[in-house]
Amino acid sequence: MGASLNDVKHRITSTKKTRQITSAMEMVSQAKLNQIQKHTKNYAEYASQVKSVVLHLAQTHILDGLTKSSGHSADNDQSKPKRTAYLVITSDRGMVGSYNSNVIRETNQFINQHSGKSKDYQILAVGGNGSEFYKKRGENVSYEYRGVSDVPTFVEVHQIVKTITSMYDAGNFDELYVCYEHFVNRMVSRFRAEKMLPVDDEAIQGQASQDIEVKPMTAEYDVEPSEKEVLNVVLPQYAQSLVYGAILDAKTSEHASSSTAMKSASDNADDLISSLELQYNRARQAAITTEITEITGGQEALSK
Incomplete structure (x- = not known):
């Protein structure tokens, strides 16, 4: 999951740099x-x-x-x-x-x-x-x-x-x-x-x-x-x-x-960044939820 998050984060950074160029x-x-x-x-x-x-x-x-x-x-x-x-x-x-x-x-x-x-x-x-x-x-x-x-x-x-x-x-x-x-x-x-x-x-x-x-x-x-x-x-x-x-x-x-082509490219980059950020936040939330579940399960096991 960590590798996946890093990949998505890298794509977000790369796409933002591309958007700066096209803009x-x-x-x-x-x-x-x-x-x-x-x-x-x-x-x-x-x-x-x-x-x-x-x-x-x-x-x-x-x-x-x-x-x-x-x-x-x-x-x-x-x-x-x-x-x-x-x-x-x-x-x-x-x-x-x-x-x-x-x-x-x-x-x-x-x-x-x-x-x-x-x-x-x-x-x-x-x-x-x-x-x-x-x-x-x-x-x-x-x-x-x-x-x-x-x-x-x-x-x-x-x-x-x-x-x-x-x-x-x-x-x-x-x-x-x-x-x-x-x-x-x-x-x-x-x-x-x-x-x-x-x-x-x-x-x-x-x-x-x-x-x-x-x-x-x-x-x-x-x-x-x-x-x-x-x-x-x-x-x-x-x-x-x-x-x-x-x-x-x-x-x-x-x-x-x-000018029109570069504006279209910038708009597409914005759409991709929004999609990637949503994907990143969901993956990060899933990772946090999994981690909390594991900690909770471990505490319950120790208390028995």
Whole structure:
């Protein structure tokens, strides 16, 4: 009985230490979530303006001839099947609940729907979990980036965008979809797969259908110095804003998922501690009762 009591007492102590760790991790994740939400709020104003300009350019048909005038080979040869790239955003670390598994599962479903049985696609992985998953399964991971900051800066993401757009311009793939978890609130996130390249009607309308704030603007433009020069400035900013916004969004979901997972772990630890303490008290009470019974029985034997 003594050994059993010691085992239970040891489990209580160990579980309390685990709860201290998970509680601390929950606080850290919550602080990161608050920080990135403030950062995202400031960035949303810029993103809204860029998206508004592009959406209204589309309404004025300035973008109509963009893909036709593009030098990209896939745009000029409609008989060739499109080679698709999927930018998959996951975390580098674990202990984020079902965050990574949700992204990968939903991405796989989207790939199956979009690419079908064709294997002529590639994975661009931002985050170690996604990279390792697809590498282990022999998928074509043509680009990976690890170590995204807890609150990513535009400069940091600009390097990612620059590399990806260079791959697109070089003809490595014909279209790009960004796959990530969209932050809804601290308890809910939803998977999104958004077309980023080329910037055509499908990509623009896809963005227009999202729950983004679009600033009211007139659909009439005086273009100076030329339409081409305007597009050369606006469209790269648009592409950058999409990827940067997706990474910010994904990181926000990651921190929220981590905070929720650590809170759940702490709550489970509390439940286990309560159960173990009840078990310990009952075992201790039983041991005391047994000891009193033995002493009483011994005294009765001596008195006879």
